Amino acid sequence: MAGIYTNHTQTKYGFSLKGTTAEKAVMMKNLIGIEKLEEASRNNFKLTGCVARVSFSRTNNSTYGKNVYAAYGYQLGVYQLVCHVTEHVPKIVDEYRTVFRVDINPYISQFGAHIVSTGEFYMKYGKPVYSIPEEAKMGAGFEKEKTEKPSRISQYISEDVLLTGRSDDYKNKHAEFLKLNNGEGYVENWQGGSRYDNHGPDSYQFIDRHYFITKPGIPLLIPVSRKQYLEDMLEYLEIEKANFEYLNTKELNDLRTQTADWAKNRKADLEADKLAYPKIYEAKKAKLKDLLAKQKTEWLQKPAVVDKNTMLKDANESLQALGRFYDKEGEYKAALYIMNPAYFTSNNGQTTKPLLLEVQFRYEISKEKGFSARLFNNWEKNFDLGALRKMLE
Secondary structure (H helix, E strand, O other): EEOEEEEEEEEOOOOOOOHHHHHHHHHHHHHHHHHHHHHHHHHOOEEOEEEEEEEEEEOOOOOOOOEEEHHHHHHEEEEEEEEEEOOOOOOEOOOOOEEEEEOOOOOOOOOOOOOOOOOEOOOOOOOEEEEEOOOOOHHEEEEEEHHHHOOOHHOOOOHHHHOOOOOOOOHHHHHHHHHHHHOEEEEEEEHHEEEOOOOOOOOOOEEEEEEEEOOOOOOEEEHHHHHHHHHHHHHHHHHHHHHHHHHHHHHHHOOOOOOOHHHHHHHHHHHHHHHHHHHHHHHHHHHHHHHHHHHOOHHHHHHOEEOOOOOOOOOOHHHHHHHOOOOOOOOEEEEEEEEEOOOOOOOOOOOOOOOOEEEEEEEEEEEHHHHHHHHHHHHHOOOHHHHHHHHHH
């Protein structure tokens, strides 16, 4: 069947680009520009077997360090046409699986900030467990401080964070990371089937492809050095000390009127922790300063690759791990990065200015999904990715 295409002026579900009048005007201009690029890619292509609907959206804001940019995007949702089993007439499947998106100023992490952190810890052989926020000191100003002046370690990004939801090629993780970080090439996340299978004529493949469109020659993320990591851990240590005292005191206060045996035992454990923590704090601080003072410059300048398993560690084991670094990222080891200040610059009041684009095309390959593969193959051949890069100028 001949396909149906509707642009943003005929959207079925409507959309709203929140912002000032000036912001809306810039967003519309950029999104319509993307829409026209997609339409141009189909100049000599006949859409069949599907309904393709365009919509625009503003997802909110992306915060890159201290710089806030409007996050908004273009979407072409592609709905399959099928023959109804009993009515024997064409129907449109309610949900799309094939979709083409261009997100302007996307989130670096697709699933929120799950950066390598300090995790939970407990005292040696103690019973209380402390889950200590690493972003800022707890208390009345926590949310404001967390947002406006978060700790440096809470802004770390691992290769896994960048690749989650974008690539499942676990055999080539570092190479996949470099593609996104440098804005060169694409990565794929297989939703159905496997990239490592032998694909015959009857096999089913459901593939989610991603590109980052970036400024040429400037990586998005730069490695954290061991020196920087150790210095940032000193900053965190003061947050840990304040937050430990906050949590320990709060729980002791909550138990003050309790007289049951379990409460007495809990209070005894908390009091023991209160006495034990200062020694742990001083030992960590001394070790960090000792490493910074005694290690050679060459060692300090190497990338910080640390243990990813940060949950429920004994406080003394955490102390031992402070100066333990590895040569490369592995199954339980994470190479740490931060946003490159040379890339993520101030928007100078232009919140809707495109700083980074993420292109996504999710498509299916099977005998029954010919419309999806045909549309993707035409897009791959004819869509002008270079024109998107000009939006960053």
